Structures are given as C-alpha cells and as structure tokens.
Amino acid sequence: xxxxxxxxxLESKYMTALTGAGISAESGIPTFRGEDGLWKxxxxxxxxxxxxxxENPELVWEWYKxxxxxxxxxxxxxxxxxxxxxxxxxxxxxxxxxxxxxxxEKAGSKKVLHLHGSLRILRCTACKKRFxxxxxxxxxxxxxxxxxxxxxxxVWFGEEIPSEILRxxxxxxxxxxxxxxxxxxxxxxxxxxxPLIVKKNKGLIxxxxxxxxxxxxxxxxxxxxxxxxxxxxxVKLIQEL
Ligand code: APR
Numbered sequence: 001x002x003x004x005x006x007x008x009x010l011e012s013k014y015m016t017a018l019t020g021a022g023i024s025a026e027s028g029i030p031t032f033r034g035e036d037g038l039w040k041x042x043x044x045x046x047x048x049x050x051x052x053x054x055e056n057p058e059l060v061w062e063w064y065k066x067x068x069x070x071x072x073x074x075x076x077x078x079x080x081x082x083x084x085x086x087x088x089x090x091x092x093x094x095x096x097x098x099x100x101x102x103x104x105e106k107a108g109s110k111k112v113l114h115l116h117g118s119l120r121i122l123r124c125t126a127c128k129k130r131f132x133x134x135x136x137x138x139x140x141x142x143x144x145x146x147x148x149x150x151x152x153x154x155v156w157f158g159e160e161i162p163s164e165i166l167r168x169x170x171x172x173x174x175x176x177x178x179x180x181x182x183x184x185x186x187x188x189x190x191x192x193x194x195p196l197i198v199k200k201n202k203g204l205i206x207x208x209x210x211x212x213x214x215x216x217x218x219x220x221x222x223x224x225x226x227x228x229x230x231x232x233x234x235v236k237l238i239q240e241l
Contacts, residue, residue: 016092018098018195020097020099026079026226053151069136086235088108094113116155126149177204181219206219
C-alpha cells in the first residue's frame with residue numbers, strides 16, 4: 001500500500017500537505033485530543049479564547065509559556081524532515097499546518113502556511129505590532145513598547161483565521177491533485193474542509209494517522225501508521241523510484 005502511495009506522489013503534478021498536532025507528537029509535543037491530549041488536562045475555553053485572556057491573562061500567559069518551553073526545545077522528527085526533503089525535491093508545493101510549533105521550519109521547510117499562527121510570534125493587543133521570539137518571555141504579563149499587553153500570535157477558538165492566510169490555503173488546496181493529510185483529527189474547521197476541496201476537484205487524499213478520523217472514509221488511501229515511520233518510508237521509496 002505504501003508503495004502505491006509513493007508512486008502516486010511521484011506522479012502528482014501539485015502535491016500539498018495538511019498537518020496537525022500528531023506530526024509533532026513524536027517530537028514530544030502533546031496533541032490536543034488524544035488520551036494524553038491537552039484538552040483532556042486543560043479546559044480550552046479557559047486557556048485558548050479571547051475571553052479567557054481578558055479575564056485571566058496571567059493564567060493564559062503561564063500556560064503558553066509552558067507550551068513555548070516545550071516547543072522551542074523540541075526537535076523536528078523523521079516526518080518533518082521527510083516533508084522538507086519532498087519540498088527540496090520539488091514534489092511538495094505547499095505545506096499547510098494547523099500547528100503553532102516551528103518544527104517544519106526547523107526541519108528546513110520553506111513553503112509553510114500556518115493556519116492557526118505560531119508560538120514564535122507575539123502581537124500587541126493594542127497597536128498590533130508583532131515580535132518574533134525564540135524563547136518564552138520572562139515577564140508574567142509581557143507588555144508592548146506602547147504599554148499594552150502582548151498576546152501569543154495564535155488563532156484562538158472563536159477567532160477567525162486571517163483572511164489572506166485562509167485565501168492562500170484554499171488557493172493551494174484548489175490547485176492540488178494530491179493532498180497528504182498527516183496527524184490531524186480533522187474536526188476543526190476550516191482546516192478540515194481543505195481536503196474536501198481537493199476531493200471535489202478529483203484530487204487524491206492520502207491520510208496518515210494511527211487512528212481513524214472523519215476524513216478516513218473519504219481518503220483514497222488511509223495509512224494506520226505513525227507520521228515518522230510512514231513519511232520516512234515514503235521518502236526513501238520515492239528516492240529509489
Ligand atoms: N503520527 C501521526 N498522527 C498521530 C500521531 C503520530 N505519531 N500521534 C497522534 N496522532 C494523531 C491522532 O490520532 C489525532 O488524530 O494526530 C491527531 C491529533 O489530533 P488533535 O490533537 O485534535 O490535533 P489537531 O487535529 O492538529 O487539532 C486541530 O485544534 O485545538 C485546536 O488549534 C488547535 O490546531 C489545533 C486544532
């Protein structure tokens with residue numbers, strides 16, 4: 001089966017990828033909805049919403065600094081490296097990720113679209129100024145030069161994905177004749193609808209996930225495998241073909 005996927009990838013004209021938290025699980029970054037997922041231990045509405053930040057910015061900042069510590073010290077795994085290789089080979093045209101970690105970039109991917117923002121970015125709640133960071137802020141409540149509170153540059157529940165980012169993602173999905181979907185539970189919109197655009201245009205959907213998801217029965221092939229193992233095997237097969 002994986003040989004068939006390798007062949008389809010090689011024959012593709014415009015391959016894109018959609019990744020979720022599962023691709024970073026093997027790098028030690030917790031996912032959201034698995035057994036040991038973040039939303040089992042923490043309440044998303046208390047930590048990842050605009051109202052949570054308004055009511056208790058210290059708590060939200062404490063949680064994000066904890067996540068930044070994990071993410072900024074994490075290393076890309078075989079799956080991130082495989083996608084960077086496929087981009088270098090000119091096969092992967094765009095990687096769309098729901099993740100706010102920077103492991104795709106750390107692995108060498110250049111064409112990455114962050115639907116939900118990035119923990120590497122802080123932005124001002126007043127003047128909208130943005131700051132790139134590579135370690136968690138030390139202050140309890142990080143402030144902008146203008147004096148207002150800074151917040152993580154991520155998209156919270158109840159917030160819209162910036163329209164230019166979403167437009168770009170839809171454009172690449174519409175051009176795809178193959179989309180490989182790795183490590184996402186495919187329940188959060190609008191990300192989960194991107195593969196449906198590919199399907200509508202008669203493109204191929206390849207899913208890689210140890211568990212079934214709502215995408216599984218519309219995928220042309222669904223590999224019940226972990227990202228690292230599957231992507232590493234795929235790149236090696238493609239390099240041999
Ligand atoms: N390899 C591949 N997939 C894996 C692995 C692995 N090693 N480990 C877990 N998975 C799969 C799980 O089976 C699950 O389907 O990764 C998926 C992770 O799902 P979620 O935790 O829901 O993460 P994601 O789909 O990225 O969540 C989407 O929800 O909370 C918001 O904004 C947040 O971007 C996030 C969005």
